[in-house]
Amino acid sequence: MRLENKVALITGSARGMGRAAAELFAREGASIILTDIAEQEGVETAQSIQAAGGKALFVPANVARAADVQHLVETGVSTFGAIDILYNNAGIMPAADTSVIETxxxxxxxxxxxxxxxxxxxxxxxxxxxxxxxxxxxxNISSMVVFLGSTVPQEAYGVSKSGLLALTKSLAVQYGPMGIRCNAICPGPINTGLLDHLWTSEEERNRRLQRIPLGRFGLINDIIYFALYLASDESSWTTGTWMTIDGGISSNYF
Known part of the structure; x- marks a missing residue:
């Protein structure tokens, strides 16, 4: 197993991509610290992992609050003894994020x-x-939108995800000498509920699909299996960089 004897803290792990990553990492041998504001779903995810023979702990937290995060980390370490993997998955893309003037x-x-x-x-x-x-x-989960402008504005989202790349590089340089790696993934449009408000019609969905050279929207597995590589010792000489996984959309000029 690729993560045997490791402990992974995964934020936003009650549902969607975070839950899928937690279940995958658990199957690969990691003990999982789950956290989310969705308590019922978080508990259910932990129970699902445990029922499959894995080790999991759910700690409810708002990861934008320092006291919550401090408690989360301390609880995870006191339970499992370490944190080897930090998977910063939590994120939002609300419909209210529009142009600079309107947001x-x-x-x-x-x-x-x-x-x-x-x-x-x-x-x-x-x-x-x-x-x-x-x-x-x-x-760190960033986004391919950091590399492109968009006729459909989502200014705050793009700026927040750009900041993650700067943080990724800085942490990689500062903590690399201590054996700590930091990398990012920049997904394109993935079939999760996060993007539902952007696909308000079949016409809009098809317009976006036409921009993707590989001809489909991304799947959760397209992202979490690369995250598994970054979490494992297979990527022991990889740090301070990011992988854009977007079906080729960011390379498409037209």
Missing amino acids: SEETWDHIMDVNLKSTFLCCKYTLPYMQQQKGGSII
Whole structure:
């Protein structure tokens, strides 16, 4: 198993891509610390992993709050003894995120809190334990939108995800000498509920699909199996970089 004897903290892991990653990592031998604001679904995910023979702990938390994150990390370490993998998956893309003129300050701040500040806080409280262990892998989920402008504005989302790439590089340089790696994944449009508000009609869905050279939207497995590689020792000489997994959309000029 690729993650045997490792402990993984995965944010936003009650549903969708986070849950799928938690279940995959557990099958590969990791003990999983799950966290989300969706408590019932988080508990159900932990129970599902345990029923399949894995080890999992659910700790409800708002990862944009320092006290919640500190409690989350301390609880995870006291239960499993370490955190080897930090998978910063939590993120939002609300319909209220539009143009600079139309987006409210409240919406802007909320997106920054969930998408960017949460990663800062999770790294802040997890890194001391990784330093003690002299090793670890941090995986940040960014987005391919950081490389492109869009006629459909989502300004706060793009800025928050751009910030994650800067943080990824900085952490890789600072903590690499201690055996800690930090990388990012930049997904394209994935078939999850996060994007439902963008596909309001079949015409709009097809318009977006035409931009993808591989001719389909992404699947959750397209992302989480690359995350598995980054979490494992197979990527022991990979840090400070990112992989764009978008079916080729960011290479399409027209």
